[in-house]
Amino acid sequence: MVTYFIIKGISDVPELQVLIFVLVLLIYLTVLAGNITLLLLVCLDSHLHTPMYFFLANLSIVDMTSSTVTLHKILLMFITGDNKMSYLACMAQSYMFGCLSGHGIFILTVMSYDRYVAICRPLNYHAMMNLKVCLLLASFCWIFGFLQVIPFIWLISEISCFSTNIIDHFYCDLVPFMEIACSDITVLGSLNIVQGMVIYIITPFLLISISYIFIIWTILKIRSSTRRRKAFYTCSSHLTVIILLYTSLILQYAIPDNGLGSKKLFSLFNTAMVPVLNPLIYSLKNKDVKMAFMRRIGKREVEIFHCKAETGT
Numbered sequence: 457m458v459t460y461f462i463i464k465g466i467s468d469v470p471e472l473q474v475l476i477f478v479l480v481l482l483i484y485l486t487v488l489a490g491n492i493t494l495l496l497l498v499c500l501d502s503h504l505h506t507p508m509y510f511f512l513a514n515l516s517i518v519d520m521t522s523s524t525v526t527l528h529k530i531l532l533m534f535i536t537g538d539n540k541m542s543y544l545a546c547m548a549q550s551y552m553f554g555c556l557s558g559h560g561i562f563i564l565t566v567m568s569y570d571r572y573v574a575i576c577r578p579l580n581y582h583a584m585m586n587l588k589v590c591l592l593l594a595s596f597c598w599i600f601g602f603l604q605v606i607p608f609i610w611l612i613s614e615i616s617c618f619s620t621n622i623i624d625h626f627y628c629d630l631v632p633f634m635e636i637a638c639s640d641i642t643v644l645g646s647l648n649i650v651q652g653m654v655i656y657i658i659t660p661f662l663l664i665s666i667s668y669i670f671i672i673w674t675i676l677k678i679r680s681s682t683r684r685r686k687a688f689y690t691c692s693s694h695l696t697v698i699i700l701l702y703t704s705l706i707l708q709y710a711i712p713d714n715g716l717g718s719k720k721l722f723s724l725f726n727t728a729m730v731p732v733l734n735p736l737i738y739s740l741k742n743k744d745v746k747m748a749f750m751r752r753i754g755k756r757e758v759e760i761f762h763c764k765a766e767t768g769t
Contacts, residue, residue, distance in 0.1 A: 458618055458621040459543055460621065463529055463539050466480075466530065474534075476530070483729065488523075494512070498516075511563055519734055526549075526553055527627075527727065530626050550630060551606075555602045558604055565663050569593075573585055575690070575691070576671060607647060615639050617638045626724070627723075674687075675688060700733060700737075704726040707725070
């Protein structure tokens with residue numbers, strides 16, 4: 457048994473440590489800036505007080521928290537030089553990352569249902585996606601996200617011994633734990649495959665696919681080409697984020713490691729770059745977000761003008 461683990465980080469090469477620290481710090485600050493900006497716009501602009509942006513705000517919270525949970529150790533390792541993490545801290549990090557990863561997928565699945573109602577049932581949209589329904593869906597995503605990881609953490613805590621206390625990763629993930637376990641992990645491995653396939657891949661993929669089948673069928677029946685383009689455009693951001701997320705998950709967990717650290721790079725892309733790209737996709741491809749940003753900038757300029765006028769400057 458071990459009382460602490462040694463986190464190897466992204467690379468062992470000393471010459472790369474400064475570069476890695478700067479890149480991770482810039483990525484992390486970009487994640488915070490982009491998602492906080494999007495979150496503030498959704499909260500402050502009344503035009504964005506709709507179900508889609510409510511769920512998007514939840515996704516921004518997940519992205520910021522997930523990046524903080526996984527990237528903070530890299531930054532602390534460079535600043536303090538301490539690459540050790542206690543057993544309990546490692547368990548907590550693994551648990552939080554699993555919860556947030558699941559919650560992000562569940563929120564995107566709920567957002568696909570929101571798009572289905574908006575396009576296929578527009579007359580009933582406000583009745584079907586009222587505040588109570590949105591709160592119930594978001595609460596389910598959060599609660600189920602935190603509950604579905606408990607069996608994994610319990611099975612990891614039952615591991616009687618480890619072959620080493622060195623984790624060849626930059627955060628405590630389930631797979632590195634399984635790689636260094638020297639006791640029987642058959643149940644843990646089977647649960648990882650079954651639950652990962654059912655909860656993370658098959659069920660969300662089927663629900664999202666069903667929603668988009670109805671969406672595409674409804675859009676194709678629209679006679680006006682302008683309305684068809686507008687309908688497709690409203691779904692493009694969400695669909696882009698889904699493709700990006702599932703591509704990163706497949707690269708991280710489904711493709712075998714080539715021994716050159718590809719798993720770490722794919723994990724870094726999933727935990728750092730995806731949270732960077734999500735707010736950019738929703739802001740650059742979404743007219744409502746861009747208009748909300750311009751309204752807030754314009755309002756700020758008006759306030760500055762009035763302040764200068766009152767002070768005579």
